[in-house]
Amino acid sequence: RGGMRIRLRLTKGNWRLDYLALADLGTEVAPIRLDPFEVLRGGAPDTTARRLLTDTTQTLVTLPGDAFTLRYRLPEHPERYELFLESRGYYLEWMREEWLKEENPERSVLAFRDPAAALRMLAPEYKKLEPRMDDAFWRSRYAKP
Numbered sequence: 655r656g657g658m659r660i661r662l663r664l665t666k667g668n669w670r671l672d673y674l675a676l677a678d679l680g681t682e683v684a685p686i687r688l689d690p691f692e693v694l695r696g697g698a699p700d701t702t703a704r705r706l707l708t709d710t711t712q713t714l715v716t717l718p719g720d721a722f723t724l725r726y727r728l729p730e731h732p733e734r735y736e737l738f739l740e741s742r743g744y745y746l747e748w749m750r751e752e753w754l755k756e757e758n759p760e761r762s763v764l765a766f767r768d769p770a771a772a773l774r775m776l777a778p779e780y781k782k783l784e785p786r787m788d789d790a791f792w793r794s795r796y797a798k799p
Contacts, residue, residue, distance in 0.1 A: 658676075660676070662674070685738070686729060686735070688726045688727070688728070689708045689726075690704060690707065690725055691725055691726065692704065692724075692725040693707060693723070693724055693725075694722065694725070695723075696721075697723075703722060718792065761776070
């Protein structure tokens, strides 16, 4: 791309960038937003999940292992369109009793007074735990089933 430079700056850590590309998007288009007409869970209609997915003020909370099938009615001549799935997801942070046991007011103060010193002090402890963090994340639960 004739002299164009792009620089990504990421914090050090567990990043997973699978692919990065520059694209020419062409002319602006007006999207047609489609809501699912049916949401299935375990092969059966789930009207609550459908309502939560189509109401922008609501959130559908899912847990590991949850699976839904969303069915859409495409516009006439669907071959004239490109499909794009828009989704939003959030990882919610919540306090656990185990974390509260590890509270350390002195370290909290240090993090505000001298962030660089706090990070130097915490880095070795973090590096010991880091290999197990991904597994701990996937085993964590937002809500008990």
